[in-house]
Amino acid sequence: MMSRHNLLRPAGFDELGLRRALADRMLPFLVAAMAFLAALALAGWIGAASLARLWQAGAGTSLTVQVPHPADAAHGGETRLEHVVGMLRENPGVASARALSANELNALLEPWLGAGADRLGLPLPGVIAVRLTEPGFPLGALAERVREAVPGTRLEDQGIWITRLATLAQSLQLCAAAALLVVAGVAAAVIAVATRGGLAARREAIEIVHGLGASDSYIAGQFAARATLLAAAGGIAGGVLALPVLLGLANLAAPFGTTSEQAGAFAMLPVGLWLLLPGLPMVAAAIGFTTAQATVRRWLRQLP
Amino acid sequence: MVRFDDVGLSYAGHPEVLHDLNFELAEGAFRWLLGPSGAGKTSLLRLMYLAVRPTRGRLSILGADVASLRRRSLPRLRRRIGVVFQDFRLLGHLSVFDNAALPLRLAGRPEGQIRADVGEMLRWVGLAKKADARPAELSGGEQQRAAIARAVVVRPNLLLADEPTGNLDEIQAERLMQLFKEMNRLGTTVVVATHNDALVSRHPARALRLERGRLIGTTCEPVAAYALPEPEVQ
Numbered sequence: 001m002m003s004r005h006n007l008l009r010p011a012g013f014d015e016l017g018l019r020r021a022l023a024d025r026m027l028p029f030l031v032a033a034m035a036f037l038a039a040l041a042l043a044g045w046i047g048a049a050s051l052a053r054l055w056q057a058g059a060g061t062s063l064t065v066q067v068p069h070p071a072d073a074a075h076g077g078e079t080r081l082e083h084v085v086g087m088l089r090e091n092p093g094v095a096s097a098r099a100l101s102a103n104e105l106n107a108l109l110e111p112w113l114g115a116g117a118d119r120l121g122l123p124l125p126g127v128i129a130v131r132l133t134e135p136g137f138p139l140g141a142l143a144e145r146v147r148e149a150v151p152g153t154r155l156e157d158q159g160i161w162i163t164r165l166a167t168l169a170q171s172l173q174l175c176a177a178a179a180l181l182v183v184a185g186v187a188a189a190v191i192a193v194a195t196r197g198g199l200a201a202r203r204e205a206i207e208i209v210h211g212l213g214a215s216d217s218y219i220a221g222q223f224a225a226r227a228t229l230l231a232a233a234g235g236i237a238g239g240v241l242a243l244p245v246l247l248g249l250a251n252l253a254a255p256f257g258t259t260s261e262q263a264g265a266f267a268m269l270p271v272g273l274w275l276l277l278p279g280l281p282m283v284a285a286a287i288g289f290t291t292a293q294a295t296v297r298r299w300l301r302q303l304p
Numbered sequence: 305m306v307r308f309d310d311v312g313l314s315y316a317g318h319p320e321v322l323h324d325l326n327f328e329l330a331e332g333a334f335r336w337l338l339g340p341s342g343a344g345k346t347s348l349l350r351l352m353y354l355a356v357r358p359t360r361g362r363l364s365i366l367g368a369d370v371a372s373l374r375r376r377s378l379p380r381l382r383r384r385i386g387v388v389f390q391d392f393r394l395l396g397h398l399s400v401f402d403n404a405a406l407p408l409r410l411a412g413r414p415e416g417q418i419r420a421d422v423g424e425m426l427r428w429v430g431l432a433k434k435a436d437a438r439p440a441e442l443s444g445g446e447q448q449r450a451a452i453a454r455a456v457v458v459r460p461n462l463l464l465a466d467e468p469t470g471n472l473d474e475i476q477a478e479r480l481m482q483l484f485k486e487m488n489r490l491g492t493t494v495v496v497a498t499h500n501d502a503l504v505s506r507h508p509a510r511a512l513r514l515e516r517g518r519l520i521g522t523t524c525e526p527v528a529a530y531a532l533p534e535p536e537v538q
Contacts (some may be wrong), residue, residue: 015406017397208393212454213353213383214410215376304356304378 016205016219021198027191027227028234031288034187035280036239038180038243042280043246046272047253052169056162057153061095063130063139064156070099070126080150081126088130093137099232101128108110112293184287191227191291198223199299210303220296224289231288235281246273305331306352306462311361312538321347322517325361329413329495331461334488336504337497339514345497348514349466352495354378354389366461382409386455386492392403392447394439394454400426401435404453408499425453425482429483445476452480456487465496469503481507 032045054069081099088097100108105127106115118211143155148281199206248269250268306329313322322344324509326443329335337345350356351363354370363370366384373381394403426432429449431442439447448468455463465484468476481503488494495512498504504511513521 009395013402013409015395015398015402015409017395020397152381204393205395208395209406209410210379211353211382211387212407212410213379213381215379218379220409301375304375 016033016036016202018198018202020220021201022194022223022226022230027194027230029236031231031234031284032238032241034183034190034285035235036242037248038183038280038283039186039239039242039277041176041183042276043249043269043273045173045180046270046276048169048172049272050270052166052173055165055169061132061134063132065097065128065130066154066156067126067128067150068152069123074150080153081128084126084150084153086129086145087149088128088142091142093133093139093142095126095131097130100129107235123234152217184283187231187284187287188291190200191231191288192295194294195223195292196299198226199296203283206300207303210300215295216300219300220293223296224292227288227292228285229288232281232285235284238284239277239280243277244288305329305333305366307362307364308351309360309362309364311351311363313344313351313356314359315356317507320359320375322351322518325519327512327519329493331493332488332491334485334494334509335496335513336509337495338504338511339512341499342516343514344517346466347517348512349387349464349495349497352462353383353385353464381411383407383458384461386458386460386463388448388455388463388465388468388469392439392451392471393504394447394450396439399436399438400431400442400450400453403439403450404457406454407458421454421457425457429453444471445473445479448472448476448480449483452483456483460492463492463494465494465498467498468496469498469500474502477503478506 066086067081067084070079072080073082074080076083085097085099088094105124108127109124113122139155146153146155209219247268308325308327311322311325312318312320325348337348339345347356349467351358351370352365354365357363357370364379368381370378394400395406398406404425405418405422408421418505423432423435426435427518429452431446431453432444433450434446434450439450442450452468455465463484468480472480477500484494484496485507511521
């Protein structure tokens with residue numbers, strides 16, 4: 001023991017006996033549970049955001065145009081189908097317009113009509129796949145002109161669906177954000193309760209140290225250091241425990257995205273999530289620090 | 305040094321426990337604080353070691369007006385006041401050394417100086433060999449001496465003791481008094497509250513006498529030598 005005094009002041013010198021008062025089991029466990037939930041909410045947030053992006057980038061710029069009786073003659077010796085394709089290509093805002101071949105049409109219809117749909121002699125419309133230069137390009141005027149030139153033509157504007165899906169993704173993101181806030185609030189409450197328990201348990205020691213001239217910031221600092229350490233430990237544990245679950249979920253969600261199972265575990269989760277996950281222990285530590293500081297300082301005000 | 309002007313004290317929601325206190329202690333004074341149980345001795349000491357603030361009147365401690373002082377200025381003032389309690393108030397999970405070192409660590413002194421000062425202080429109170437013991441392993445007298453080491457290690461300007469001999473036998477009480485007298489000789493203002501009449505008669509000095517929250521005997525002028533018997537004040 002005496003040898004300890006030969007060193008500089010021990011870094012973790014525990015005047016207030018907080019090592020027992022703020023025990024190292026319950027608090028990190030609860031914070032780990034919160035961090036675990038926060039990791040899931042974060043994944044939900046990022047997943048919803050990337051789905052929204054994917055839909056907007058993909059479906060948002062594509063458009064299908066159906067032309068009934070495609071082979072009938074229109075103006076200038078063109079078929080109705082060719083005329084519509086020409087009109088579309090001349091229109092600004094359209095990156096490309098391509099009529100689907102009979103084979104492609106059959107392939108599209110095969111799930112519903114079986115192979116050899118062409119033999120059924122159904123009056124199939126011509127289908128034109130259109131790519132727009134940007135999502136949400138206004139098509140009202142174009143649709144009007146096309147319908148006038150080739151009556152019966154239908155533009156399948158997917159904008160309304162994109163808007164609805166974007167709203168859905170946004171509300172999912174809001175839910176995830178609300179979950180994150182609630183989790184952070186509960187974590188703060190858990191730390192506040194634990195800190196108050198520590199204050200009650202070490203009341204006598206605190207009063208003694210206070211009487212010896214310890215400032216509020218000194219005492220609050222002792223509690224905050226302990227709470228920060230425990231919360232950070234909980235945050236790390238929760239984040240690490242959430243990883244396999246997140247990877248499992250990403251595996252399930254892989255068909256919706258562009259990432260593939262073969263790309264390895266790292267590529268399965270979005271980069272944003274990899275960047276944010278290490279932030280969990282830091283945020284947990286910050287919540288631990290500020291909550292303990294505020295709780296102890298408010299409690300100390302009852303002392304003169 | 306210490307000055308009470310019409311000081312009154314009441315704890316929240318209770319009638320006043322100290323009334324109209326007027327006295328002054330010069331630097332280097334020694335005072336007994338005498339009076340029956342419940343007379344308000346502990347409350348008077350609590351005022352002096354800034355555990356409570358007066359509810360009326362004007363209290364000046366070490367030249368600072370306590371009422372107008374901001375709360376965050378109090379810790380610095382407290383570090384200049386040493387207090388010895390009847391129940392010692394040592395921290396049970398710390399060694400004697402760490403207990404005695406506490407005020408220096410709170411004041412942010414370098415560890416080298418702390419080691420030297422605490423070592424010297426523990427030798428002074430005769431606890432050098434028990435530096436690594438926990439308070440629970442010490443006798444009552446040893447615990448009291450550890451508490452004194454903690455109280456005086458910062459060389460306080462004001463040393464207050466509340467029934468410091470209550471848990472000690474005669475020999476230990478006598479030894480304690482020698483320590484207090486030594487501190488006083490070195491210039492510290494000392495106030496000792498006690499019931500121990502034998503001790504007071506062996507160490508005659510001026511006294512603050514309290515009865516039912518009022519000062520019934522006081523000495524206002526600076527005292528050069530505490531060993532003068534106090535004239536009875538009716």
